[in-house]
Amino acid sequence: MTTAESSRTLAHPERDRIRLEEVLHALADPMRLRVVCALDAGDTEQSCTELQLPVTKSTSTHHFRVLRESGVIRQTYRGTAKLNALRREDLDLLFPGLLDSVLAGAARQGDGG
Amino acid sequence: MTTAESSRTLAHPERDRIRLEEVLHALADPMRLRVVCALDAGDTEQSCTELQLPVTKSTSTHHFRVLRESGVIRQTYRGTAKLNALRREDLDLLFPGLLDSVLAGAARQGDGG
């Protein structure tokens, strides 16, 4: 059966309010960079547990929150799960080439996961 | 008279040892982002005082050190002054497009100084 989207909503910054410094800070953490790479590599939205971070659940929650509040990812509830997606369109519009160069650099370094 | 380069040397990371996370972290600070923008805008190498940061000298030293140790800038002594230059060639080779997108994003936001 198709699980409907929950009524719970999460605060996301508008595109205009996404700040470069916050995006860079969000991407500067190895754990979060890993998440971003995984989200880019996967073809569909991925839940938090699906990403298999080597930290506890609460730490995981913290990192996803930082990514969401900085405008890097968009999170939506579906049932008990929370799906994560890169805000690629917004980021590409605001900072053309940034995400691609970061992803390429991470892959080059072997941060892909 | 032409002031010769000092014998004092400063530790810079080799190109291969420049880490993406450290570069992103270095660029994520507003003060350092401002320095990077100013270095990009100026046509010649600029000394620390020339950049007129709104912080004390010791804080300024700290930020320049972070930028140097992360591989973002190259510093050379000349007399009592220390000249700063972007390591554009190294960065462009390692992370193509990263510096340009960050500089463009900063200019867009008005972080130029």
Add this chain to the structure above:
DNA sequence: GGCGTACTACGAAGACTATCGTACTGGCAT
């Protein structure tokens, strides 16, 4: 040599960060 300038070193205060554990909530399935 003596002075001024440019930057550094060191220590300290305050804020922030990453991480964890425990207790909790919301939703699905039985």
Add this chain to the structure above:
DNA sequence: ATGCCAGTACGATAGTCTTCGTAGTACGCC
């Protein structure tokens, strides 16, 4: 209803970061 699963909230802790002030070093100039 009961239980389970995914994620949250809160508090604690240990580490890092930004900032400052003061004292010190290196260099050029008089």
